[in-house]
Amino acid sequence: MTIPRRSWRGAGVLAAAAVVGLTGGVISAGPAAAHTPTWAVTCDEVTVDLKYYTPNVPNTVTVTVDGKDLLPTETFGKEFSKKLTLPQHSEKLTVRLVVKDGSKGGNYSYDGEKTADVCEGEPTPTPPPTESTPAEPTPTESTPSETPGTETPEPSDTPSGEPSESAPAVPAPSESAPPLAETGSSSATPVIGGAALAVLLAGGGILWAVRKRRTTQA
Secondary structure, eight states, rough: OOOOOHHHHHHHHHHHHHHHHHHHHHHHHHHHHHTTOOOEEOOEEEEEEEEEEESSSSSSEEETTTTTOOOOOEEEOOEEEEEEOOOOOOSSSEEEEEEEOSTTTTTTEEEEEEEOOTTTTTTOOOOOOOOOOOOOOOOOOOOOOTTTTOOOOOOSSSSSSSSOOOOOOOOOOOOOOOOOOSSSSSTTTTHHHHHHHHHHHHHHHHHHHHHHHHHHOO
């Protein structure tokens, strides 16, 4: 059976169209698939690899660990590749990658999380000591025993070790003190008065004799 040439031509055109369509689909799917971020998380580092993004637009990438920035927001163009070291940890960490596509529509943005396991040999953190408040002792009131006939001495206001100030003792009057002088007139008073009068009279007589002698001589 002979196949007409037109049938061969029609089959060739269909095959070529199928090949072109398949090739175009692969080519168009390549960049789209490449937009999916390639990143990996181990116990001690994070690897981020971004390719085939639209250049000359503000594409951004951010990496956080338990809500804290491991890679602050950074702007990139067509590609971005970086390795980040994780801090030492004794518990699993949640690593988050946020990529924002700056092209129109932002169809290739990404927001995902991965877990970083604990590396072997990491020291286990020791829990801090718990501070316990000592219980306060309950005060007990004890009444001092009182013995009949005895009184408890009251504390002195004067501190111990210092001499206490006391009023000086007033000396008692001695029985051998001399008697007080008498204020009345004594029996010797007339004798003293007579002697004084005699002296005055004698002085007056001598004075009168001297004056008389001077007058006679003149």
